[in-house]
Amino acid sequence: MITAAQMRAARALLGIDQRQLAEMAGVSLPTIQRMEASEGNVRGVIDSLTKLIDALDRAGIELIGDNAVSSGGGRGVRLKNPS
Secondary structure, X not given: OOEHHHHHHHHHHHOOOHHHHHHHHOOXXXXXXXXXXXXXXXXOOHHHHHHHHHHHHHOXXXXXXXXXXXXXXXXXXXXXXXX
8 A cells, every 4th residue: 555645755755747657656636636636545556556666666765564574663655765
C-alpha cells in the first residue's frame, strides 16, 4: 500500500512533478492527480498502483509501511542506498 502523502514525499525527494511521475509510471496525469488527492491509502486500479510503485522503486524510492524496520519508525519514504 502507498498513501497520498508518501506519493507527494517521494516526488519531492526525486525533485519531479506529477507529469514526470505519470510518464515514469506509464499512467495518465489525471490518474496521478486522483491518487495524490486521496485520503489515506491510495485507491485505484491495481495495474496503475503496481506501475506507480515499480516506477518509484526504479527511481530509488523505498516505501516504508507501518511497523516496517526503520530507525525513525512510522510511515514515510526514504531514498535507498545506491547499489
